[in-house]
Amino acid sequence: MNHILLLFAHPALEKSRVNRRLARAVKKLRGVTFNDLYEQYPEFDVDVAREQELLVTHDIIVMQHPFYWYSTPPIVKQWEDLVLEHGWAYGTNGDKLRGKKMLTAITTGGGEDAYRRDGHNGHTVNELLAPISQTAKLCGMDYLPPFVAYGTHGMKKDTIREHQEDYRRVIEALRDGNLDFDAAREHSHLNADLDAIIRKGSD
Numbered sequence: 001m002n003h004i005l006l007l008f009a010h011p012a013l014e015k016s017r018v019n020r021r022l023a024r025a026v027k028k029l030r031g032v033t034f035n036d037l038y039e040q041y042p043e044f045d046v047d048v049a050r051e052q053e054l055l056v057t058h059d060i061i062v063m064q065h066p067f068y069w070y071s072t073p074p075i076v077k078q079w080e081d082l083v084l085e086h087g088w089a090y091g092t093n094g095d096k097l098r099g100k101k102m103l104t105a106i107t108t109g110g111g112e113d114a115y116r117r118d119g120h121n122g123h124t125v126n127e128l129l130a131p132i133s134q135t136a137k138l139c140g141m142d143y144l145p146p147f148v149a150y151g152t153h154g155m156k157k158d159t160i161r162e163h164q165e166d167y168r169r170v171i172e173a174l175r176d177g178n179l180d181f182d183a184a185r186e187h188s189h190l191n192a193d194l195d196a197i198i199r200k201g202s203d
């Protein structure tokens with residue numbers, strides 16, 4: 001069984017419709033450690049030793065947050081700047097994250113059509129996530145296509161429920177080693193076609 005560290009970042013959880021429900025679907029699953037960064041560090045005083053210890057004791061790192069200004073909420077940047085130290089995460093002898101898997105799970109106000117080169121936002125989500133994916137790669141991690149819940153504005157409860165179910169399937173498949181990574185890499189986002197990437201009979 002893989003151990004999953006879920007780094008969760010939402011600066012206004014009381015207003016959240018989607019991330020709150022996505023988190024609820026997976027936070028108590030066996031093998032999942034839920035680490036709510038805003039709850040843990042309301043003053044942004046990230047405990048580097050605690051976070052590094054969590055990272056080394058887990059196999060798969062999931063970073064879940066709403067997409068804010070084509071990026072992460074600020075605590076994720078603070079966390080990266082402090083926790084991913086030279087000589088620990090990268091650089092000379094910086095190999096503590098090497099070989100771990102990394103997944104970004106985001107929700108976007110914009111719909112999928114808006115995240116095309118010829119769409120409203122002029123870039124794909126994967127292009128915009130380059131700082132995250134490249135950071136993971138620099139640290140020797142295996143970065144997966146992201147889990148994306150597009151179009152959260154006015155998203156119906158039924159659609160949120162479907163995303164909850166998909167997210168639970170993804171997290172369980174990652175935990176149980178039932179996700180076909182080669183097949184996953186053929187998709188722009190992980191939840192584009194879950195039946196094609198989760199091994200049959202495993203859920």
Ligand SMILES: Cc1cc2nc3c(=O)[nH]c(=O)nc-3n(C[C@H](O)[C@H](O)[C@H](O)COP(=O)(O)O)c2cc1C
Nearest residue numbers: 016017018019066067068069070107108109110152
């Ligand atoms: C400060 C701020 C910045 C945002 N920036 C973006 C953005 O760049 N792209 C986008 O698609 N949605 C953007 N949104 C919309 C959020 O992504 C959306 O409200 C969120 O994913 C909904 O999830 P929640 O119900 O868990 O809050 C932004 C929202 C806020 C409050």
